[in-house]
Structure formats: C-alpha cells, structure tokens
Amino acid sequence: MSVNVIFGSDAGTTRAVASRIAKRLQGRAVDIKSATTTDFEACSLLILGAPTYGFGDLQTDWETNIDKLTSANLTGKKVALFGTGDQTNYPDSFVDAMGLLYDHVVDLGADVVGFTETAGYDYTASKAERDGRFVGLALDEDGQSSKTEKRITEWISRLT
Numbered sequence: 001m002s003v004n005v006i007f008g009s010d011a012g013t014t015r016a017v018a019s020r021i022a023k024r025l026q027g028r029a030v031d032i033k034s035a036t037t038t039d040f041e042a043c044s045l046l047i048l049g050a051p052t053y054g055f056g057d058l059q060t061d062w063e064t065n066i067d068k069l070t071s072a073n074l075t076g077k078k079v080a081l082f083g084t085g086d087q088t089n090y091p092d093s094f095v096d097a098m099g100l101l102y103d104h105v106v107d108l109g110a111d112v113v114g115f116t117e118t119a120g121y122d123y124t125a126s127k128a129e130r131d132g133r134f135v136g137l138a139l140d141e142d143g144q145s146s147k148t149e150k151r152i153t154e155w156i157s158r159l160t
Helices: 013-024 037-041 060-070 096-107 145-159
Strands: 003-007 028-031 045-053 078-084 111-113 137-139
Touching: 003 013, 003 037, 013 028, 013 045, 013 078, 013 145, 037 060, 045 060, 045 096, 060 096, 078 096, 078 145, 096 111, 137 145
Parallel strands: 003 028, 003 045, 045 078, 078 111, 078 137
Antiparallel strands: none
C-alpha cells in the first residue's frame, strides 16, 4: 500500500506527528507547501494532517495551498485525517482544522476512514466531531502527549 501523509505545520508538532505516521506506514510525509496535485492522487491511502490555529482556523500553509487539495481528483480515494490541537486553551475549537479538511475531502468524493471516539478528551466544541465521533485522529500534544503513541497505534491498525 502506498501512503502519502500531507501536512501543514509551523511549530513542528504536526510535522513530527506526520513523520511518525508516515514511518509506521512506510509512506511519505509531504509538507503542503511543496505538495503537488499528484501527491494527493498517486497513493492508495492519503492522510491529511493539520493543526488548528486561532479560534478554529486552518493553519496558514493549508489556507494558502488549499487549491492543491481542491483541484485533486479524490473520487473514491481512501482518505484519513489527523489534527493537532490544545483542548485546554482552545476548548471551543479543538482540532477544528481537521473538520474543515474533512468537509473538503467529502465534497471531493473521498472515502473517509479512521473515525475515532471522543472519550478521553476534555473540550466543549469541535468542527471535527460528527455524530459523536471525531472525523479522524485527534491529538493534543500540549496536554495529552503521553497518550499520543497509543492513539496513533490504535488508529493506524484501523486504516490498514
């Protein structure tokens, strides 16, 4: 299985998570700044990762390069998502960016996999929550970094 993990990151947290996931799946981690439409299309599993900025915004590199995603043909493509956020300082917008990316890929006809349970998190609202579950893997490296490895392992086991 070929895997591309496309991410945006400023401080390096999301980049580090993307690299860990790519390594575990023997895939490629690609920064959205250097990604091409082919990177979105030429893989059997596409994983998108983004931190949430401000009060629920996409990270700047994703906003600047969103056309790379929206111009890709994702019809029937298997897509998984992960988001990094801070549920303590931003409880009303925890991993919102993951929800924004989810809306884009669903509109493009992707087959989204890797939904996760919301149990074990302490937040008040998230655009990434749909029908009581997160649309992908939610990670809080600020407040729950000790749970990240187990969460990644369990999530990956459901993707392959």
